[in-house]
Amino acid sequence: MKRKLALLLALVLLLSVFTVACGKEESTDVKKEDGKVVDEPKEGSDEDIDDEQYVTLTIIEPQAIDPSTSNDIYSGDILNEITEGLARLETGEDGGDVVVPAGAEDWDVSDDGLVWTFHLRDYEWEDGEPVTAHDFEYGIKRNINPETAAVFAYLLYPIENAEACNSGEKDLDEVGVKALDDKTLEITLEKPCAYFDKLLSHRIMYPQRKDLVEQWGDRTGSEAEYTISCGPFKLTEWTHKSELVLEKNENYWDADNVKLEKITYKVIEDPSTAYNMLSNGQIDICGVSKPEWLEKFKQRDDLVYVSEPQPSIVYQFFNQKTKLFSNANVRKAFILALDREELLDVLYYGIGEPAYGWIPPVMKVGDKLYRDIVDEPLKKLKEENLDPKELLIKGLEELGMDPDPSKVTVKMLEGGTDAENRRFVEYYQQIYKKVLGINVEAEYVDWPVFLDRVYNHDYEMAGMGATADYDDPMTFMTDFLTEAQNIPTGWSNEEYDELIRKAQTSLDNEERLDLIAKAEEILLYEDAVVSPILYRKSSRFQYDYVKNIIKPLYGPGIEFKYAYIQGRNK
Structure with a gap:
């Protein structure tokens, strides 16, 4: 997404x-x-x-x-709609997603899975200039360049030296992306990546015009x-x-x-x-x-109506750089205070499914549905903690704060200012007051302001949604790598990072299932980093x-x- x-x-x-x-x-x-x-x-x-x-x-x-x-x-x-990357994502005859050649007519992969060679078709930018392999090299490296601060740069870490460059340890010319000529692009991976072909249609790999980006500067994409x-x-x-x-x-x-x-x-x-x-x-x-x-x-x-499950989740998250939310028991209290079944009916009119895990039910590892095999971690957390308020008081005591919940006031940042936004926040205010005994104050801001504040850690708690970039649980799990921070909570966990890095490079689906399941347990059951609310379903009408x-x-x-x-x- x-x-x-x-x-x-x-x-x-x-x-x-x-x-x-x-x-x-x-x-x-x-x-x-x-x-x-x-x-x-x-x-x-x-x-x-x-x-x-x-x-x-x-x-x-x-x-x-x-x-x-x-x-x-x-x-x-x-x-x-306005860009042709190496590939496009379409729907096959069986109803499943397929990666189809687009800007690249075809590509070759070396026997060890590390070297990908893309052969570009003849096509142009809207001003008549040809799209070249150099545009792809520039676009990918612009995303890796730490000065760009591209949020999705971590998706490119399977590429040789991409992570080291993004962290400032190596130079851009050491990254494994090279235009061999105008029509041939070579990408070298650091290790095999089971889902690299599914990244080919993502914006992170789009071609970009160096001459125009340098001419436009900060205005790029603004008009x-x-x-x-x-x-x-x-x-x-x-x-x-x-x-x-x-x-x-x-x-x-x-x-x-x-x-x-x-x-x-x-x-x-x-x-x-x-x-x-x-x-x-x-x-x-x-x-x-x-x-x-x-x-x-x-x-x-x-009118035509369509409603189907999606690889998408709605969630709340907490700024762990604040004193209150630096405590895991406090975060667990906020997570368990929500009745997800009631919330689904009241706020989302029953469209969706209560979420007690981070990976949506439609996602697979290999040919197996992940959620058919791995239990949702928050169900166990809920069974073990029947009173969220007790967890909150415990957390306050661990922080050396006044254990009286009524003395706690939390600011909830909301990315919108209309009646629907207020309906959501007012519901959460009532629930947190009723279950935890705390006070929640709302801050209503426009969406661009919201994003700016969130990514500068200028918030206490907020909520967003995540939609899969590609068909693999890694699309959700890599968001929490220390170097990624796509969901800016300030959280970091070395064990989690190690598990996800192993899962990224493993080609054994059984091993990957085990690694992802352990990481999800750390994320939700142990450290309570985010509060999953619901797995989305589409609900659309069109003429x-x-x-x-x-x-x-x-x-x-x-x-x-x-x-x-x-x-x-x-």
């Missing part, structure tokens, strides 16, 4: 306003609920598509449209004029806090297969506004969660004239490359 950051506690907006970030293929030609067809597809073929090819949907204001410095899912969705496309679409307008407009990129190498001429993303944060816009046809696609609107839209013959959307389970949100409009005015 990752990804990877979604909304904080008002993550319901992902269901209510924004097109859901991840899910299985969700064809616009059928209605599905929990993966089952609940309505027959409408007839039609792409031979008689509409003359006007445009689609409108909602989004939260992106942080920046820069593959190196942005890390929210909204910028990720835009980047996916439409400071972005450049080599993908199916190009960003032509960005009116901040209003809308983003993408238009078909005529210079795209596969432009003949791109039918849509225009995609408009309306920046809408209020769910009721979005629902009304869907109802009257102002937008074509919308995530919907509120029961009264779900039932209303399900009665309409012109039946929107055809051929691709919705991979992993990676960015809806893929519009092959989408088209047929029968809008019928």
